[in-house]
Amino acid sequence: MKNPYQKIYLASKSPRRRELLRQIGVAFELLLLRDQTPRGPDVSEEVLPHEAPQAYVARVTMEKARAAQQMMVWRSLPVRPILAADTTVTIDGQILGKPADKAEAGAMLRRLSGRSHQVLTSIAVIHGEQSWQLTQVSDVLFQELTEAMIEAYCDTSEPYDKAGAYGIQGPAAIFIESIRGSHSGIMGLPLFETAQLLQQAGIRIL
Incomplete structure (x- = not known):
């Protein structure tokens, strides 16, 4: 039986990551980083010059x-394993942020229209002096999007808190012809890989 007192800290504001952890029965508490302090955010998400996606x-995570x-x-706080993750969308070697x-949302969607792009989600687990990390990559193929589809989607709240201006778990799912990789990874937390790292940190999943 799984130890009911096993718990991790999740360093993410993403409601989708919370849902995914609950899906596999991982107990967690939020340990949220700050976006604004007198010295700036706890972690800057600015891309460094010439930095590959x-x-x-991986660095930001x-x-x-x-x-x-x-x-x-x-x-x-009580010492527990810490899980952090970051997701980015890339096409033609260029990062598409939020x-x-x-x-800007419309321009991103026009660029993705009718083409394949990559969704990269890196996950890191730290426990004590040990750390484990990997990055999962999925290929996503969009159908050709009409201007009417782009306009209607951009009139919703969906594009504006998501890398690449869309989320697979929302209405944009109808844009996607195929994926090769991890559906949960595209949502923001690849569950297979997450379970592997958490188990290495001593968290029993099943």
């Missing part, structure tokens, strides 16, 4: 995990 998403670990120590407005 896979290097970027580990920085989130390390910052959460420091927060755990500063607050004298759109700032409707025009």
Whole structure:
């Protein structure tokens, strides 16, 4: 039987990651990083010059995990494994972040229309002095999007808190012809890989 007292810290504001952890029965508490402090965010998500997408998403994820670990120590919280993750969308080697407005969201969707792109989700687990990390990559093929489809989608709240201006778990699912990789990874937390890392950190899944 799984130890009911096993619990992790989740260093993520994403409601989708919370849902996915609950799906596999992982107990967690939120350990949220700050977007604004007098010195700026706890972790900057700015892309470094000439930084490749896979290097970027891995770096940001580990920085989130390390910052959460420091927060755990500063607050004298119970010591538990910490899980952090970051997801980015890339096409033609360029990172597509979260759109700032409707025009930017529309431009991203036009770029993805009728083409295949990659969704990269990196996950990191830290426990004590040990850390484990991997990045899962999925290929996503969009159908050709009409201007009417793009306009209607951008009139919803869906595109604006998601990398690449869409979420597979929402209405944009109808845009997707096929995926090769991890459906949950595209949502923001690849469950197979997450379970592997958590088990290495001593968290029993089943």
